[in-house]
Amino acid sequence: MQLRMTSQRELILRELKKSKKHLTADELYERVKKLMPRISLATVYRNLELLSDVELIRKLEVSGRQKRFDSELEDHDHIYCVQCHCIENLNIGNNTVSLAAGHMKGYTITGRRLEVTGICPRCQRKQIKKDGKHSKGGGTVGCAKKGVLSDEQKEVLVAMKNCDEPCASKDIAAATGLETKQVSCRITALKKKGYVESPVRCKYAITNDGITALNA
Amino acid sequence: MQLRMTSQRELILRELKKSKKHLTADELYERVKKLMPRISLATVYRNLELLSDVELIRKLEVSGRQKRFDSELEDHDHIYCVQCHCIENLNIGNNTVSLAAGHMKGYTITGRRLEVTGICPRCQRKQIKKDGKHSKGGGTVGCAKKGVLSDEQKEVLVAMKNCDEPCASKDIAAATGLETKQVSCRITALKKKGYVESPVRCKYAITNDGITALNA
DNA sequence: TACTAGATGATAACCATTCGCAAGTCAAGC
DNA sequence: GCTTGACTTGCGAATGGTTATCATCTAGTA
Numbered sequence: 001m002q003l004r005m006t007s008q009r010e011l012i013l014r015e016l017k018k019s020k021k022h023l024t025a026d027e028l029y030e031r032v033k034k035l036m037p038r039i040s041l042a043t044v045y046r047n048l049e050l051l052s053d054v055e056l057i058r059k060l061e062v063s064g065r066q067k068r069f070d071s072e073l074e075d076h077d078h079i080y081c082v083q084c085h086c087i088e089n090l091n092i093g094n095n096t097v098s099l100a101a102g103h104m105k106g107y108t109i110t111g112r113r114l115e116v117t118g119i120c121p122r123c124q125r126k127q128i129k130k131d132g133k134h135s136k137g138g139g140t141v142g143c144a145k146k147g148v149l150s151d152e153q154k155e156v157l158v159a160m161k162n163c164d165e166p167c168a169s170k171d172i173a174a175a176t177g178l179e180t181k182q183v184s185c186r187i188t189a190l191k192k193k194g195y196v197e198s199p200v201r202c203k204y205a206i207t208n209d210g211i212t213a214l215n216a
Numbered sequence: 217m218q219l220r221m222t223s224q225r226e227l228i229l230r231e232l233k234k235s236k237k238h239l240t241a242d243e244l245y246e247r248v249k250k251l252m253p254r255i256s257l258a259t260v261y262r263n264l265e266l267l268s269d270v271e272l273i274r275k276l277e278v279s280g281r282q283k284r285f286d287s288e289l290e291d292h293d294h295i296y297c298v299q300c301h302c303i304e305n306l307n308i309g310n311n312t313v314s315l316a317a318g319h320m321k322g323y324t325i326t327g328r329r330l331e332v333t334g335i336c337p338r339c340q341r342k343q344i345k346k347d348g349k350h351s352k353g354g355g356t357v358g359c360a361k362k363g364v365l366s367d368e369q370k371e372v373l374v375a376m377k378n379c380d381e382p383c384a385s386k387d388i389a390a391a392t393g394l395e396t397k398q399v400s401c402r403i404t405a406l407k408k409k410g411y412v413e414s415p416v417r418c419k420y421a422i423t424n425d426g427i428t429a430l431n432a
Numbered sequence: 433t434a435c436t437a438g439a440t441g442a443t444a445a446c447c448a449t450t451c452g453c454a455a456g457t458c459a460a461g462c
Numbered sequence: 463g464c465t466t467g468a469c470t471t472g473c474g475a476a477t478g479g480t481t482a483t484c485a486t487c488t489a490g491t492a
Contacts (some may be wrong), residue, residue, distance in 0.1 A: 004489070007438060025480080040441040045480065047439095048445085061279045065449090066479065079323055106337035114280075115329045121322035163373055169467070184467055185454070220458075220469060241448080256472040281480085282448065306452065366483075370488095385436080400436060401484070418436070 003054060008032075008039055012047045013071075022060060022078075022087045046185065060086060062115055077113070081120035085129040090116060156186045157195060157206060157214055166203035219270060224248075224255055228263045229272065229287075238276060238284040238294075238303045242338070253353055278331055280304060297336035323363060365411075372402045373411060373422060373430055393394035 003009070016023060021091060023031075029044045031157045048069050052059040068087065068102055077090040112174050159175040162168065171178040187204055190196040195210030206214075219225070231247050232239060239247075245260045264285050268275040273357065276284045279296050284303065293306040365373065375391040387401055389396040403420055406412040411426030422430075 001492095002438080004438065006488085008440075038441075040443095042442080042481080043440060048260060049481095064277075081323070106340075107297070107332070109332060109334040111334075112330065112332045115331075116323075116325060117326040117329070118323035119248060124322075181330035182454075183454095188468075189452075191295045202469080217468080222457085222470065224471075254472075258450080258473080259471060265450095368484080396435085398485075402435075403487090405483075 003050060005056045008036065008043050009047050009051070011039075013042060013051060016048075016057060016069060017071040022062075022067040024068050026066075028069070055123055060087075061113075077115065077120060079116045081118065082121055086120060088120075108171060120173050143172075152182075153186050153190055153195075154214065156183060157190060157210055160196065161211065161214065163205070166205040168203055172204075219266060224252065224259055225263050225267070227252055227255075228260060229267060230275060232285060233265075233287040238278075238286050240282040240284050242282075244285070273397065276303075277329075279333070293332060294329065295332045295336075297339055302336060304336075306330075306365075368398075369402050369406055370430065372399060373406060373426055376412065376420060377427065377430065378420045379421070382415050382421040384418055385420065388420075 012028065015035075016028060019028075025045050025048055025158040026041065028048070029039075029041050032039055032044060032049055034138070048059070051057045052069065052130060055073065058070045058073055060070055060078065061100055062080060072089070079088050079090045080086075081105070117194065155176055155178070156172055159172045161170065162175070163177070170180055175182045176183070187196055190210065191204075195213055196204050197207050218285050227248055228244065231251075231332045235244075235247070241261050241264055242257065244264070245255075248255055248260060250306050253318060262273070267273045268285065269346065271289065274286045274289055275287055276294070278284060278294060280301060288305070295304050296302075371392055371394070372388055375388045378391070381385065385399045386396055388394070388397045388403070392399070403412055407414065407420075409429075410416065412420050412424055413423050413431055
């Protein structure tokens, strides 16, 4: 099997090299599409795979769900920001440690990957600015994108908005005609999204985020 | 938010601890299901996530598409076999190197992950035994499970089986009544799966694997 | 120049994971 | 003891990244 240097392939390679970052397949797809609108996402995936097979580029299997690709071929490690999910290069010598240890188990070593995780300076600054929110790390892991409101949830949220002060789920049930069980379940979901808070035990109120989300 | 130790949760934790390996969510699900048949896969996922939030277990985001979970909490690294995809623990001290380098970039370090890749002793032995097959590493990445045969591919494969000696795609086309273009395309796919080989350029024959696959 | 390996675009399939919902269970307060 | 609401569960549908399939195109090679 032998590779042809097609125009698509060339473009993909060039764009990856041009961007010094570690792009995901579809970030690269977005860029390439601007220059070659009819290119298919499948072609991008295929070529990234192929190009890394022949070692013209390097596939990084790092944290997160998406693979990333790198045009830099020399061995280097990565540092990964757990908040913004950006990845930077890191240069550390001292590779011999791991190789020796590996050999002790009878393995033939083919490579090694060091990934340091942390919070990048940018995110640290952001954190200091608005440090009211207690982000437990858990909860919405990974992309902390706010879920969309379902109609059922909206119903509860609207009722809650109409209350002047924190109300019990029982009150919401009365207002909406729903069963309290359903209400309580939906409140839980809304709380997780940050649209509802509980200032007093068993009393709930809509948050500012919740109001924004309703209007959106 | 406070966790209850439900029977499901307990079982999941116990089974993970029992197996010394690094299980994926659904490997664990298979085990747990034997003891609690009505448990849901979602429950397993949920609990693994929750348990790792409270640090009763540890989530490993290692190579491959699936996450793995580990009941061992101390810091340790991993060695990963690129052929059988098994993972073993590895103990290397010397963590300070990476941390220092990370700090230089202004990061607040939260963790680090070293993954050595290689071929495990078991796979090395296997390799020596039957070393006729050139497995380029590429091709079917990850799970190297053979694709299922489509009806179209079967058609071509059957025709090929009926030939005593390697035949050209033209011959297959004649035998099946298909266009040679289609045939050639399917042959390519079959070759990639290892069901067809090309002993001579432009001549194809069904492989033993191919025959097995047909009968299956 | 004919033939075919290799590439492409479109789209369907895949697979691990997550979400939404309704129903269940447990602990605390009345 | 009964009620209430927080926390769980099972089910099933949705999501999202990635891969496979197929027909068609294109470019090397005999």
